[in-house]
Amino acid sequence: MKKIIIKRFLTKLNLLPLIEQVNFYRQMFKNRKENKQFKLENPDVKLPPDFYMYETFQLNYKKFYTNGLPTAQWIYDHVNEFKTLEQANILDWGCGNSRILRHLPTVAGDTNKYFGCDYNTKYIKWCQDNLEGIDFKLNQLTPPLPYDHEKFDLIYGISIFTHLSLEQHHSWFKELQSVLKPNGILFLTTHGNAHKFKLTTREQKEYEAGNLVIHDxxxxxxxxxxxxxxxSFMKNITQEYGLKLLKHIPGKTENNQKPQQDVWLFQKS
Known part of the structure; x- marks a missing residue:
């Protein structure tokens, strides 16, 4: 909660962009030797520019590249409990620099078609220029998506709703439901109870009342x-847009690690 108070103070002073730059150069300095070694050992691995990586993950080349494979496997394993992914259309909604999506064909197989979209023009341009076998498209911060109605068997969004307003929650759930095939699966992660400590006392009361809380x-x-x-918010809003809950895994905080996000699997009715 103290961090939130400090962030609000820095926001009023318009100092957050400066803090972001300082953190970026701090990570660059901290990881410089390890990153150089990774490039020497993996000259053929294509990596996005440093600041793109910092914005979407962290500025550690090895972790950026190798972490994506087990995450892709993690998504596949959860979805495979409910749906076999063969000759399927799969969308990474908010793919960023494709940290996860670039590995998914290795995990899920080459009978599927893979798609990635993001509202960041720079990220999509880098993915289109550097990653083959995946169809990347630019979307906007608001719907619609550049895809046909009922196109996808699986859509996943890792920490995407965690950065959207209440209005956009409604807009995007309606859109995602539209581009899902009947019985298609929507896989999401959100900020649940494990992240509640980041809220002020007043915000925690709002959260406990089942309301979405925003830090803008x-x-x-x-x-x-x-x-x-x-x-309760997630259950209510997804039911409103015709999505059936298949699985919910509350996030945890273990061994003083960063709090995990909640995992949700929904199916189009």
């Missing part, structure tokens, strides 16, 4: 714009 330190869609989703 920067513009919507940016990682410093944060949304916190109570369990």
């Amino acid at each position: 330190f920067k513009k919507e869609g940016n990682r410093l714009f944060s949304a916190y989703q109570p369990e």
